[in-house]
């Protein structure tokens with residue numbers, strides 16, 4: 001798999017399927033047993049981990065936390081907090097934040113210093129419904145504004161399918177990958193997430209029942225979806241032996 | 253008249269070793285404060301215990317090979333901390349069990365080795381509980397020279413070390429060389445143990461690291477503030493402890509720790525009242 005600048009790639013898959021592990025491999029936190037990871041030299045990466053436990057014995061305000069690994073001006077800190085509606089928390093201690101606030105602050109920290117590569121491991125867990133939509137919108141904005149590559153891990157299939165350039169479906173190995181449409185209609189996806197998930201996605205997509213062709217014409221999209229998917233998706237591209245370790249990962 | 257002169261001369265000598273003790277103690281508090289904060293943040297209390305107890309082995313080796321004790325203790329501490337690091341990576345035991353096991357074993361080994369060396373007479377109490385009142389000008393130079401190096405290095409790696417303390421994975425993901433800063437931190441710990449041994453002895457070094465930092469935690473809401481507060485509390489404890497040991501004729505090292513404990517207990521009071529108001 002390759003992640004380029006300006007692209008949102010989403011990893012989906014059941015619990016324990018290796019999503020977080022793949023993200024850590026990409027960031028160089030873990031070393032691959034098999035396969036190779038190559039990263040751009042001096043890559044300015046930012047990371048929102050799936051879980052981050054801060055002990056109460058750390059005296060750490062939100063502002064100081066934002067400046068943990070990178071330097072920035074006061075104004076930039078304020079902007080980053082405002083983007084996630086947490087500017088009122090600037091001086092609060094991290095240990096006093098609620099779960100959703102904590103998650104928003106994590107996202108603020110990640111977007112602070114114009115990263116080239118952003119890894120978001122379930123970034124909106126515990127965020128309220130309105131906030132969730134706003135944060136996904138923010139993630140798209142960030143991609144457009146900073147032109148950074150984003151590796152997103154999410155269980156929100158609806159959002160994944162609407163705001164992502166490429167979806168990679170993991171289950172110990174790369175199960176299927178491709179454009180959201182192609183993945184959603186693939187058999188691997190259906191067998192992994194069940195017929196219901198697939199059909200509820202189809203329902204959601206009801207409004208997008210046509211396709212814009214390169215020449216500007218519009219083509220209705222119906223049964224030939226399956227055909228499209230089998231062309232653009234290469235299921236088991238990296239082998240289905242239950243081990244994605246052999247695949248190469250490339251981040252530019 | 254003659255007696256008066258003798259008393260005055262005695263007083264000035266007395267003043268001298270006492271002020272040396274205070275200056276040395278405050279020097280140690282200055283490095284123990286910020287490092288103690290990291291010991292608390294990283295939950296390394298047991299690790300500090302193991303490291304400081306291994307200092308006795310350093311003493312034994314120094315006597316065996318007729319080396320400088322401080323340098324020998326430093327070398328042994330570095331070696332032990334590297335060993336602990338590799339053990340923690342491989343071992344099946346949880347690290348607190350491993351350290352709990354080692355903390356007292358290394359102390360016992362040191363004591364046994366010293367007992368075997370029948371040809372040297374050692375002031376065991378001095379090594380276990382410190383011998384601050386016998387501090388020499390050379391010791392002072394060592395404390396301040398070594399202390400300056402430790403503080404300078406610590407300031408240099410402060411930001412990355414703190415980031416790695418908050419989250420190892422986060423720091424690593426965002427390009428911080430966590431291995432390097434962690435290694436430097438271990439060497440600094442060994443340095444502090446080597447210089448602090450003279451002041452409070454191997455059994456009480458961890459107390460000098462932890463208690464002032466824990467006291468400072470109550471009053472600080474940013475890491476740098478906590479480090480500076482820990483220095484202040486440590487220095488106050490040294491001063492109070494030494495004064496007390498003079499007043500009540502108690503051993504100096506333990507008196508300093510008791511003074512630090514008193515500071516900690518006092519620090520608890522206003523916070524609990526503040527909580528009730530909120």
Ligand SMILES: Nc1ncnc2c1ncn2[C@@H]1O[C@H](COP(=O)(O)OP(=O)(O)OP(=O)(O)O)[C@@H](O)[C@H]1O
Nearest residue numbers: 014015016017018019020021022172242243244245
């Ligand atoms: N391809 C693989 N090779 C080796 N180990 C793997 C692989 N995939 C997953 N694992 C192991 O499975 C465990 C769980 O993986 P991980 O935490 O990445 O799951 P996840 O997809 O993030 O799950 P969740 O949705 O619960 O967050 C880890 O211990 C990881 O080492």
Ligand SMILES: [Mg+2]
Nearest residue numbers: 019020021050
């Ligand atoms: Mg995960």
